[in-house]
Amino acid sequence: MNPPPSIAKADFIEGMAKGMAVLESFDTERQRLNATLAAQRAGLTRAAARRHLLTLAHLGYLETDGRYFWLAPKVLRFSGSYLASARLPRAVQPALNRLAAYTGDSFSVAVLEGDAVVIVARSAVTASDASRQGWLSSSLGHPLRQAQDVRWTAHGLHLGARLPAHATSTGRVLLANLPSAELSAWLKGRLLPRLTPYTVTDHKGMRRILSEVRQQDWCLASEEHELGVHAVAVPLRNMAGQTVAALNAVVSTARLQAGVVQAELLPLLQSTALELRPAL
Numbered sequence: 366m367n368p369p370p371s372i373a374k375a376d377f378i379e380g381m382a383k384g385m386a387v388l389e390s391f392d393t394e395r396q397r398l399n400a401t402l403a404a405q406r407a408g409l410t411r412a413a414a415r416r417h418l419l420t421l422a423h424l425g426y427l428e429t430d431g432r433y434f435w436l437a438p439k440v441l442r443f444s445g446s447y448l449a450s451a452r453l454p455r456a457v458q459p460a461l462n463r464l465a466a467y468t469g470d471s472f473s474v475a476v477l478e479g480d481a482v483v484i485v486a487r488s489a490v491t492a493s494d495a496s497r498q499g500w501l502s503s504s505l506g507h508p509l510r511q512a513q514d515v516r517w518t519a520h521g522l523h524l525g526a527r528l529p530a531h532a533t534s535t536g537r538v539l540l541a542n543l544p545s546a547e548l549s550a551w552l553k554g555r556l557l558p559r560l561t562p563y564t565v566t567d568h569k570g571m572r573r574i575l576s577e578v579r580q581q582d583w584c585l586a587s588e589e590h591e592l593g594v595h596a597v598a599v600p601l602r603n604m605a606g607q608t609v610a611a612l613n614a615v616v617s618t619a620r621l622q623a624g625v626v627q628a629e630l631l632p633l634l635q636s637t638a639l640e641l642r643p644a645l
Contacts, residue, residue, distance in 0.1 A: 383409055387417040388426065388440070392527075397433040444525045447485075453610060454486040456644040457601070460637050461488035464614070468630070471615040474601065475535040480555065481527040482536045485610070531557045531571060532564050534586040534598035535611035541578035542600055542608035548575070564589045583631060587621070595621045599634045603645040610645075612638055 390398060390406035398406065404414035418434045421427040425439045448454050453474070461472045465488040475482040530536030540548060557566040565571055578584045587595045598613035614630050 383407065383413065384417050384421065387414060388421065388436075391436050397435045399433050403434070448524065451485070453645070457486045457610075457612070457641060458488070460641055461486055464488065464633065464637060468614070468633070470620075470630070472612065473535070473615070474610050474612050475528070475533075475539075476610050477530060477536065477539040478527070480530055482530050482533055482539060482611070484524055484526045484528070487524060528590060529558065529560065531566075532560050532586065532589040533613075534584045534596040535613045537575060537578050537584045537586060538598045538600050538611040538613075539608065541575040541584070560590055561588055561592050563587065583635070585626060593618060595626070597626050597631055597634065599631070599638050601638050601645060602642060604642060612641075 386407040386409070387403055390403050395402065395406070398418075400411050400415035400418060403409070403418055404411040407414060407417075409417070418427060418429070422429045422434060422437075426437055427434045428437045429435075453476070457474045461474065464470070464472045471487070473484050473487040475484050477483075528536065530540055540551065543551065552568055552571070557568070557571060558564070559566050565574060583597065583599045585595065585597045590596075594615060595618065596613045596615045598611045600608045601610040601612050602608050612634055614634060616626060616630065620626070
């Protein structure tokens with residue numbers, strides 16, 4: 366993702382920035398905020414946070430019970446407009462649909478945004494759909510032990526979802542492709558939260574992993590974001606060689622143990638990345 370353009374101080378609208386900070390205060394950890402919590406999260410005074418909350422509610426972007434506020438469906442206008450008009454989601458969606466239909470796995474494309482990756486396109490085949498089409502074997506013909514071993518998608522894997530970059534396959538692919546100075550700036554002073562017992566949280570270990578990802582040009586992350594979930598990712602590059610996003614597949618432990626990831630899924634992802642290159 367390209368860095369934001371520089372702006373002259375006279376052109377910067379402070380009130381708009383504060384309002385957006387209040388909107389961004391709502392996330393999966395805190396779905397409902399009062400003025401005090403919003404102020405703490407947005408770095409504002411309580412009085413300023415309250416005014417922004419009331420204004421956003423008046424405009425229809427928040428709902429309230431008089432004390433607490435939460436996001437209203439109107440905020441989806443932003444994501445809907447982006448998904449309908451942005452080039453990247455439209456370019457990759459047909460390929461994701463083909464991959465999901467062929468393998469029965471869940472596929473996503475994500476971009477780096479701050480400390481997270483944001484899913485901008487995805488496609489998945491549900492277990493019931495797969496069962497109807499005889500796909501309760503692994504994607505490429507290797508039978509699973511039992512149907513209940515199938516893990517079709519990770520929790521919270523939806524369009525617009527923000528996932529921690531340090532603990533995900535897409536995040537590591539995108540971080541590994543940053544210029545050295547940008548990666549150092551990204552890591553400087555940043556805490557890498559432990560999400561499972563397997564999450565790498567030290568900077569030295571993360572740099573070592575990212576170096577390996579950069580050399581091999583793909584990443585397999587196992588149970589570092591969510592237990593039982595494994596994902597393999599490759600970079601998506603444009604014709605100029607710039608990494609613009611990452612493409613990944615989420616697989617179950619049974620599928621991973623069957624050896625289909627490196628042998629068959631990874632080549633599919635790599636060939637799809639080459640196919641998409643002229644469109645990016």
